[in-house]
């Protein structure tokens with residue numbers, strides 16, 4: 001029986017997932033399986049996709065629907081309830097729909113592969129407070145890495161960029177700095193979070209969730225100061241592979 005997978009989101013002009021899965025099916029000889037884009041402005045339209053496409057067994061969810069799909073699902077896996085967002089949906093044999101989050105595990109595995117023991121005992125700064133930051137926070141909790149969030153606006157448990165620059169000791173003490181803001185994404189490649197890079201040194205690990213361009217301004221500034229840097233590409237691949245595992249679990 002043929003199997004269809006897909007992606008919902010809006011807009012869907014540049015989809016990594018379609019390219020990634022189409023190539024994977026071809027290279028790994030996974031037959032009778034395809035991956036389609038379902039661009040939709042409102043998440044409310046997604047359950048009817050499963051009614052209209054009997055062979056649709058799993059979908060990825062991207063911006064802006066990662067939270068909006070939640071009330072339309074039958075149940076949430078723990079990964080999704082902890083993060084508070086869904087990026088993978090699986091149709092169960094009885095037709096019910098389960099929501100998962102694979103961004104969380106994609107980030108966790110990519111951080112471990114990259115930094116290894118260097119993150120043991122480290123403290124972190126998480127730049128941004130959006131959906132990707134929620135997945136990063138759950139991964140850091142699991143890794144027992146204490147973190148402080150940085151936001152443009154002051155609030156509970158967060159520090160502002162101005163506050164960060166006024167207290168240089170904070171950057172000194174927090175060796176792992178994760179950019180979860182979209183700043184620096186193509187075509188706005190001349191932007192990056194304003195963290196006062198003069199405090200960054202050889203002991204710092206700068207992880208940018210942005211993957212286009214491959215070397216962002218955030219990474220360039222880190223490198224200039226001797227830090228170790230990483231972009232978000234591995235996270236993207238690992239979240240896609242986790243989605244594939246989820247869809248194929250019996």
Ligand SMILES: NC(=O)c1ccc[n+]([C@@H]2O[C@H](COP(=O)([O-])OP(=O)(O)OC[C@H]3O[C@@H](n4cnc5c(N)ncnc54)[C@H](OP(=O)(O)O)[C@@H]3O)[C@@H](O)[C@H]2O)c1
Nearest residue numbers: 128129130131132133151152180181182209232233235236
């Ligand atoms: N590599 C991967 O696998 C992967 C996975 C998911 C997401 N991402 C990337 O992560 C980025 C964020 O995604 P998201 O879903 O979390 O987006 P989002 O929900 O829109 O949140 C981004 C956060 O960044 C901050 N921000 C937004 N614009 C800013 C600006 N002009 N200056 C400073 N801060 C700004 C905001 O936090 P404050 O309002 O608190 O400042 C906002 O909550 C995107 O670039 C996305 O492509 C990558």
